[in-house]
Amino acid sequence: xxxxxxxxxxxxxxxxxxxxxxxxxxxxxxxxxxxxxxxxxxxxxxxxxxxxxxxxxxxxxxxxxxxxxxxxxxxxxxxxxxxxxxxxxxxxxxxxxxxxxxxxxxxxxxxxxxxxxxxxxxxxxxxxxxxxxxxxxxxxxxxxxxxxxxxxxxxxxxxxxxxxxxxxxxxxxxxxxxxxxxxxxxxxxxxxxxxxxxxxxxxxxxxxxxxxxxxxxxxxxxxxxxxxxxxxxxxxxxxxxxxxxxxxxxxxxxxxxxxxxxxxxxxxxxxxxxxxxxxxxxxxxxxxxxxxxxxxxxxxxxxxxxxxxxxxxxxxxxxxxxxxxxxxxxxxxxxxxxxxxxxxxxxxxxxxxxxxxxxxxxxxxxxxxxxxxxxxxxxxxxxxxxxxxxxxxxxxxxxxxxxxxxxxxxxxxx
Numbered sequence: 001x002x003x004x005x006x007x008x009x010x011x012x013x014x015x016x017x018x019x020x021x022x023x024x025x026x027x028x029x030x031x032x033x034x035x036x037x038x039x040x041x042x043x044x045x046x047x048x049x050x051x052x053x054x055x056x057x058x059x060x061x062x063x064x065x066x067x068x069x070x071x072x073x074x075x076x077x078x079x080x081x082x083x084x085x086x087x088x089x090x091x092x093x094x095x096x097x098x099x100x101x102x103x104x105x106x107x108x109x110x111x112x113x114x115x116x117x118x119x120x121x122x123x124x125x126x127x128x129x130x131x132x133x134x135x136x137x138x139x140x141x142x143x144x145x146x147x148x149x150x151x152x153x154x155x156x157x158x159x160x161x162x163x164x165x166x167x168x169x170x171x172x173x174x175x176x177x178x179x180x181x182x183x184x185x186x187x188x189x190x191x192x193x194x195x196x197x198x199x200x201x202x203x204x205x206x207x208x209x210x211x212x213x214x215x216x217x218x219x220x221x222x223x224x225x226x227x228x229x230x231x232x233x234x235x236x237x238x239x240x241x242x243x244x245x246x247x248x249x250x251x252x253x254x255x256x257x258x259x260x261x262x263x264x265x266x267x268x269x270x271x272x273x274x275x276x277x278x279x280x281x282x283x284x285x286x287x288x289x290x291x292x293x294x295x296x297x298x299x300x301x302x303x304x305x306x307x308x309x310x311x312x313x314x315x316x317x318x319x320x321x322x323x324x325x326x327x328x329x330x331x332x333x334x335x336x337x338x339x340x341x342x343x344x345x346x347x348x349x350x351x352x353x354x355x356x357x358x359x360x361x362x363x364x365x366x367x368x369x370x371x372x373x374x375x376x377x378x379x380x381x382x383x384x385x386x387x388x389x390x391x392x393x394x395x396x397x398x399x400x401x402x403x404x405x406x407x408x409x410x411x412x413x414x
Contacts, residue, residue, distance in 0.1 A: 266308060273298050273315045280322050287326065295319055299341060304350060317345050 276295060279285055299316050302309045323338040364371050364381035371379045371387070379387045 085365065100105070160324055177219075186325070199243055266305075269301055270315075273302070273312060277315055277319050278323075280319060296337075303348065304345065313345055314348060317342065322344070 014044075272294065276291065276298075280287060280291075300314045300320070302316055306313075320338045320341045324342070364383070364385050364387070367381060367383050367385060369382040369385075371381045
């Protein structure tokens with residue numbers, strides 16, 4: 001008796017396999033195209049044909065007599081069988097060497113409380129438990145919508161380097177296995193269509209920026225190796241896309257992931273903006289539409305996170321001053337737009353200066369020398385003692401006490 005159809009997976013050679021449990025044992029229904037016609041054949045030794053992680057880590061659902069049907073070849077095109085026998089799709093079982101999409105798609109699509117474990121992740125073993133119901137919507141469509149929505153909501157265009165992270169990973173999978181290129185309606189091709197609003201083209205942009213006088217090519221800044229992209233996407237899927245995550249794992253990952261994520265975010269924005277400024281300063285360099293999109297996107301990111309990125313305002317100002325000098329008249333960006341950004345930057349800078357209120361001049365608590373305040377919360381005395389104010393506690397704490405007493409005033413130097 002056919003207990004239940006586990007789903008459709010990819011075989012070791014990229015072919016599509018249908019997995020069934022018959023009398024408690026796993027069998028595979030192999031679909032082949034011969035002379036333009038579809039042929040189905042049953043392989044009794046399923047474990048030799050399917051990616052080992054699927055059977056090593058997945059527990060088949062418990063058989064339910066009311067859903068048992070006769071052991072016969074079921075045509076997936078039959079609407080009746082499709083409505084009564086929901087099938088689990090697993091992508092990338094043979095193509096992704098680190099189980100990246102296997103883990104995500106498998107746990108996301110599970111109709112029961114299944115567990116997927118992998119030892120291949122760079123940070124060690126991760127256990128992902130998911131109890132998300134497949135629902136009535138087509139799984140591919142639901143999965144795609146979830147990824148697209150999350151990517152847009154989290155500004156994936158700038159937070160995950162490079163800008164076209166999804167594109168890079170999808171192209172990597174296409175290059176690794178024929179399963180990604182079989183059909184124009186395949187999962188990743190449909191995903192690319194949905195993500196079209198986040199990218200200008202489906203291939204890396206041909207920017208006019210070249211490596212001149214040692215300045216980096218913009219593409220080298222935005223685009224990194226595929227392996228790095230895959231690892232970042234793995235973390236992205238784990239931390240943001242999944243609707244359910246074990247509480248201990250969620251608590252463990254959330255703090256460290258958030259801090260590392262913010263640090264990577266700030267570093268990436270600064271790195272890209274610095275490269276843009278260096279490239280734009282070249283007298284013979286031209287500014288493409290793609291360059292303008294990146295400048296606007298990253299400038300908005302800096303202005304929206306001014307509390308942690310105020311040190312990048314001079315770079316943004318220099319960039320827009322250069323754009324004003326070029327007298328641009330692009331369909332996506334004009335000189336008036338650059339002038340508006342400069343006005344906003346001047347306003348923000350003015351407000352930041354106005355809000356700065358330095359404490360009254362006082363003496364160092366360690367040596368009684370006069371204190372020179374660098375900012376409202378940090379002070380350095382004439383002998384080199386560095387102090388920081390603890391707002392919550394209401395007092396100053398000593399950060400650095402020099403072993404050799406020196407003076408910041410050259411006239412007083414011995």
